[in-house]
Amino acid sequence: MKKLILVAFVLLVGIGGAQVGYAQTDSIMENNAYTRAQIKKYPFNSYPPSKYLGMTLVKVDKVSGGYVGWYV
Incomplete structure (x- = not known):
């Protein structure tokens, strides 16, 4: 049971980190719109x-x- 909770926690942290990385990439792309x-x-x-x-x-x-x- 502890392994299942640990695996679920690791997956949630990994998914949350991926979303933060995507948001940072998106904001960088918006800044490039002004340099066209x-x-x-x-x-x-x-x-x-x-x-x-x-x-x-x-x-x-x-x-x-x-x-x-x-x-x-």
Whole structure:
């Protein structure tokens, strides 16, 4: 009977420790959400430059009246 209680106690402590570790990992992932790159779009009459306002061109869309450049 003592072994059964001891095993149950060890399992409960192990499960509780796993939940604390998961919660810490989750909070770290939330902090990384603020470090993501921002993508901005700017309209151009001609083909957009590869660098604009210190940002790098990642995508170009052809629209009526010119182009839209997506920058990171």
